[in-house]
Amino acid sequence: MSTDSSPPQRSEAEPDVTQILHEVVDGHESASERLLPLVYDEMRAIAVRAMRQERADHTLQPTALVHEAYMRLVGSDIEWQGRQHFLATGARAMRRLLINHARDRRAQKRGLGDWARVTLDEAVADVEDRSIDVLALDEAMERLAALEARQASLVELRFFGGLTMNEAAEMLGITIDKARGDWAIAKAWLTRELRKGIV
Numbered sequence: 001m002s003t004d005s006s007p008p009q010r011s012e013a014e015p016d017v018t019q020i021l022h023e024v025v026d027g028h029e030s031a032s033e034r035l036l037p038l039v040y041d042e043m044r045a046i047a048v049r050a051m052r053q054e055r056a057d058h059t060l061q062p063t064a065l066v067h068e069a070y071m072r073l074v075g076s077d078i079e080w081q082g083r084q085h086f087l088a089t090g091a092r093a094m095r096r097l098l099i100n101h102a103r104d105r106r107a108q109k110r111g112l113g114d115w116a117r118v119t120l121d122e123a124v125a126d127v128e129d130r131s132i133d134v135l136a137l138d139e140a141m142e143r144l145a146a147l148e149a150r151q152a153s154l155v156e157l158r159f160f161g162g163l164t165m166n167e168a169a170e171m172l173g174i175t176i177d178k179a180r181g182d183w184a185i186a187k188a189w190l191t192r193e194l195r196k197g198i199v
Contacts, residue, residue: 021080032074039086043070046091046162050098060101069093084163084171091161099138140193144186151186154179 017038023031047062047069060068072093073086080086145152150172157168169179 017083017086018080021082021086024074025077025079035074036070039070039083039090040066042083042087043090046087046160047094049162050091050094050160060097065094065097068097084167088157088161088163088171092156095138095156095160099135102135136194140190143193144189147189148182148186150174151182151189154182155186155190158183 017035020031020035020038024035043066044062047065051060051062051065069090073090078089141152141155144155153172154168157163157171158165161168163171165179165183166176169176172179174182
């Protein structure tokens with residue numbers, strides 16, 4: 001079985017990222033600087049996706065969101081499994097940053113409704129055209145995680161991380177059929193929970 005038919009750039013890029021991630025964890029000073037150009041475009045795409053439904057005057061912009069999330073990731077002691085693990089964790093970090101920002105802004109506005117909002121155009125088909133408070137989404141995700149952690153992880157990887165079903169299934173160590181089943185159940189559950197907050 002030959003591996004020579006794989007595209008050269010892709011086959012070389014993946015091992016480089018994994019190796020550099022290990023160097024980051026081991027404390028090599030230049031590793032985080034070498035890593036950023038290799039993952040920046042994908043991280044920025046995740047940030048743009050995460051902020052697609054934010055207010056136009058949001059004080060966090062995609063580039064700043066990427067850099068803040070990146071600094072948190074390379075400053076952690078996570079044992080990275082590769083590029084997809086890093087990007088999925090980056091998506092989670094960006095989500096937390098946006099949630100914290102929304103909470104701070106709501107506290108300042110004292111509940112006047114100027115909150116960050118998102119549209120669940122892929123995670124919850126039944127409410128795809130409706131604007132959902134990002135804090136309500138976070139609370140629903142936390143409740144789902146308490147009930148079914150794997151389903152919550154799957155939604156996070158697909159909706160926030162932009163992973164395909166196959167990539168998410170691989171990341172979670174489950175079959176594609178199991179992932180599809182979890183996805184259907186999680187969508188139905190989130191639809192019901194989020195509809196409670198839609199008037």
